Amino acid sequence: MSDAVAADLTEVRAAAELLAFGLQRRARPVEGSDYRALLDRYRTELRFRDVVDTMAEGLGLEALGTPRSGIVLAPEPGGPFATRLTDFRAMDQSERLVFGLVLIGIAAYAYPQDVDFDDPETKLVDLVKVDEFLRAAVDTLKAQEGGEGTPEERARVAAEIYSDMPQLITTQTGRRGRGCTLKAIEDALGWLVDQGAAREATSLGPDVYHLTDRFRLLVADSAGGAALDALRELRAAS
Amino acid sequence: MTAASVVSPAADATARARWRALALTDPIARLVRNAAHAGIDDELFDLRQLALAAVDLVVGSMGFAREATLEEVADDLTALAARMRPDRAHQARDVAQVVLKGLLNEAHEHRRFTYWFADLSGDRVEREPYSFRLLSLREAEYGPVLTASDQAITLFLHGLDVDLEDADRALAHVLQRQLDDRRFDAAVRTAAQAERTSVGIAATLSELLDATRRDVGSHDWLVDVPERLAIARRHVEERIAEDDRFLEHVQSGLDAETSGDVRAASGRIVDLLGRVRQVHLDLERRLVGAREVFLAAQVRQRLTKRRRLRMLALGEDVLRPALDLPREQAVEVTTAFADRSLGVGVPRLVRFDDLLDQLWAPPRQRETVEPVAEEAGLEEAAEEDVQRYPAAVVEGAREVLSAARVTEEGAALSELLEASGDDEVAELVLLTALWAFAPDPAADEEDPDGSVELAGGLEALDEGVELDHRLARGRDLRIRPLRLGVEEEPSIADELEAVGE
Secondary structure (H helix, E strand, O other): OOOOOOOOHHHHHHHHHHHHHHHOOOOOOOOOOHHHHHHHHHHHOHHHHHHHHHHHHHOOEEEEEOOOOOOEEEEOOOOOOOOOHHHOOOOOHHHHHHHHHHHHHHHHHHOOOHHHHOOOOOEEEEHHHHHHHHHHHHHHHHHOOOOOOOHHHHOOEHHHHHHHOOOOOEOOOOOEOOOOHHHHHHHHHHHHHHOOOEEEOHHHOOOEEEEOHHHHHHHHHHHHHHHHHHHHHHHHHO | OOOOOOOOHHHHHOHHHHHHHHHHHHHHHHHHHHHHHOOOOOOOOOHHHHHHHHHHHHHHHOOOOOOOEHHHHHHHHHHHHHHHOHHHHHHHHHHHHHHHHHHHOHHHOOOOEEEEEEEOOOOOOEEEEEEEOOEEEEEEOOEEEEEEOHHHHHHHOOOOOOOHHHHHHHHHHHHHHHHHOOOHHHHHHHHHHHHHHHHHHHHHHHHHHHHHHHOHHHOOOOOHHHHHHHHHHHHHHHHHHHHHHHHHHHHHHHHHOOOHHHHHHHHHHHHHHHHHHHHHHHHHHHHHHHHHHHHHHHHHHHHOOOOOOOOOOHHHHHHHHHHOOEHHHHHHHHHHHHHHHOOOOOOOOOOHHHHHHHHHOOOOOOOOOOOOOOOOOHHHHHOOOOOOOOHHHHHHHHHHHHHHHHOOOOEEHHHHHHHOOOHHHHHHHHHHHHHHHOOOHHHOOOOOOOHHHHHOOEEEEEEEEEEEOOOOEEEEEEEEEOOOOOOOOOOHHHHHHHHHO
């Protein structure tokens, strides 16, 4: 006898609708909306949750959680919904490294402790503070005695590429120019805004951003683990 | 076996440090050399002194509530350069800019100056990089400001080591002395500086508390912070008492003094001291609450029950190890993180209908100010745009079309096509005729073939005659000079006349 459980087609349709809402960055589960009703169903009905999770899995997605702002979906790498850093702009290896470090820096600044991933309080990040945080991390690393390798090899570590970039270059029109770390952080936060992972907090200042629950859960339950896995693999290989 | 010494053990012991000091002055030597290319003569302007002055100016405002902006330092250097050569004051601005650009390493996109030391102490030679900045730009709430690096400060202002608390105390002594000597102008300046110093202390404390609220592990609350808080508390208690005493001192002088100047200066000091006192009272309030901030952060960050145990401290577990990896390996870690932290991307499939509409849509109007276009390089300028007709063809077409501009009747398209010697000229004449017949305002700005420009002031009318040419078939057109609204729309004056009749 098969273990398969037949799913009701109306349930399947409702599950698909919920995933569609999750894929739209601007959809909000406001009181009385269809999205909200589906979200409540996901939270309370185990069977419906299974249907949604299974469907998501088939689509190359994973439902990470349901904070108040809506269902948070994470793409499987290589799946149809996967996003790559290079989708935003063509970049060479060192640019990819800087933007990657910036994104880790933003996350580490906002969520320094494990407990921060449980905290639904919106985190505020300030562009300049993120840069100072990253530079302080680089300085701490340098201050630690006995780094491995020769001085020449030490000059090739990732920290040096960040440390080598100036904090600020201004263009003729007074804006931040490419090639400085503040511009890289501004761009990275801009992409997070496009992805619904951050919002500009213009009332608090021109360079202040709110990080949304989406970013928190993506970092906590997808990106953080992926980075740790990559580190582990590198250590095992060496 | 150890390697042979380079010169002597004693000399080698300090070689690296001396080499570094030597390297630190190289950017100045380099900027002096490069200045010659910018047409600035080192014998006319003392560029080394200007570089020293730039570091002095920047350091003079560092750590205070308002630091020096690039513009301010450039202005001061310009004034200084103009003083060096009053007869060449017009060059002073350029000189100041050359100095600042050199110190910022603008030739290498503001990156650090890097020099390689050949370490001969081991069995094999090891190249050791030494990287540093002299000046750098930093973003402040009132715009980009200049800061000097530790290296710049150590080398160019040897021995400058300002401890905020001590500076404040020193200022208090200076102020007291100035008041006693009745040097009121100097006292005003000193009181203003005291205010800046106090604001600096308040800002440091505020940063410390913010960092603790964010991450309780960011500062050492076991030994370091309690010590710093104790010192700050003692300092504030002393300062509040001092402020009161000063205020009383100045105010009593104010009551007794009859001279207008002294009364005005004293009034300014009273205002300043009032503000400084307020800063100290605020600082005291923050100090009283500091421990509470730590305890609350401790409870929230360390003692709260976890909803889900992830065992992930990003700074320690991911950021630091990634920073310490060679670039090729680090990029694997950062990319794994970045790709997943950006969330889902919904692929958009192109629909043929939408694509067609988009291709036909008028170009978007740019709302922001156009950036200043860079001048095309010589090579680029010399190349002809392959999308345009060659200049000779455009000229030929212009000549042919001029026949239609001579008389009011103009000329038939068939005649013009016959008159065109070259097929390309004929093609352009044809396009121009079509353009004159049905102008497209959307594509007006693009003008890929030059026909818009040629059709200026022409109109084309369908005469109902058949056209039979090698390049075109259909109705023949009459190309004639454009008559603006003569027949179709009567002017307002005409209408008024008609009403009057």
